[in-house]
Amino acid sequence: MQNKLLTGVLIVLLCIFVGVAVGSKRAKDSVGKEMLQQQSEIVSILKKLEEGKAGGQDSLVLSLQDLQRRVTLLEAKLDQAAGALGQLGQRNAPPQPPEEDYGKAYDIPVDHSPIVGKKDAAITIVEFVDFQCPFCSRFHAPIKQVLEAYPNDVRYIVKNFPLSFHPQAKPASKAAFAAGEQGKYWEMVDAILADNSNLSEEKYQELAKKIGLNVDKFLKDYKDKDAQWEEWIQQDLTLGEQVDVRGTPTFFLNGKKTMARDLNGYKNEIDAILKK
Template sequence: MSMSPTETEAPETPSVPTRRKSGMTGETKFMIAALLVIALGGGAMFALNQMTNPPPVADAPPAPAVPVTAKLVDDLFAKARHQKGEVNATLTFVEFADFECPSCRTAYKDSIAKMEKAIPSFRLGFMHLPLPMHERAIPAAVAAEAAAKQGKFWEMYAVLFDAKSEGLNEKELVAAATSLGLDMPRFAADRKNEKPFRDMIDADMKVATENRVDSTPTFFIHDKAGNTATLSGAGNLSRLFPDLKDGVLGNDKIDPLPEPGNGVPITMYLNGKREER
């Protein structure tokens, strides 16, 4: 169950990935079972007992980690409708992001916007993952897709992530489109007829779920040697950035976690061997 837009949460730290939340409380389970008793009579008492006092079971083993291979990264890149960079790039990136996510904005400003100058050869694929606690994330994603219909997705991507305000209200979305010289009547009409765009966004979200992506920004990366990395958060992308400048993963240029043991490490597969840094 995703957190609804009306729920409140602690302020987000820009470098920390924003996660989707799920789960059903014990109180919710009790209420469902109680309604069954009212509707079905005493015969539903068994259901009530099972839901409120389930029999003890052994803890399920954690799901095994799925190795992040170069093929997986290439497959994700192929599914991304928005791609830029060289076909035979040294480094391949796939980004799952939310235009209202503070950490995504930081990742763009601190790292992604600098890649074209700092990294000799790379390509980037983008996939939408608007989180339910961000009320303006889907309208912003729809606006980006409307800009894409006029050949300006990456320009809109940059403007939205570089915006001074994190609100992305209607006035700001229109101003962003105007600044790019878009055909504004067409932009407005495309946004009004948003179903095709929502279908695209939903398809990206399905890919995220299939690959256990539950936070933004999340990146999948591979180099020409077949080494891969997967990471979440602007801080981790910033840590990895010096390593990326040579076009090869695993050059031991990755800064340590600011708080060892308290952060989400970068998972890497170097020569087929899993490492966390």
């Protein structure tokens, strides 16, 4: 009976001591010290029981009762330490960004960005794009469908938002700007986003030839005007931060973020605006 009881106590204590070892290092000093003191007293009682120094049956019962009391106290202190650790974790947790506001209208100037569609169109769609982003590639086709469905009512503007982990995003933006020097910015944009899985300078040269550019002039503009392309890309990045762009692609419809990603989604929002 005694051995079974001692075995059960030891199993409980093992679990508690693990918590003490971890918790006492990070909880407040006073709580940790008191936990360690109770642990020491419990170990002392256990040693007496194991060595048969607890005396007769009455002394054994008293020792076990004392042991139970100290285990209960230690469990309470461990809970207290865990609560303190939880509060500490909450205080040290990084602040979470506020939820995105899809009702807020941002001022997004055109600046250096090319426009496709009528310049006085009632609807302006702005996309912050990373040309190496697979989702930008996936959601580009619906934009082309929107432009075909609303040739007089919608204009489309691209702002560059190359992400740091996409090494070809910025060069692709520059390739589009260089193509724009020959009046084929949008053709290059469409060509890149049609398949952006294997971008490289060789790929841009291949696409330049495919869309009918003077390849020599394209390469010259691509390299010689690098400082200008860098400046424009940086302006777009700064603007993106100002209008709370958190990833790519991010679309704005008349200055408001939109979750539309297919033709029907865009039609619902566009038609509602045109009816006003």
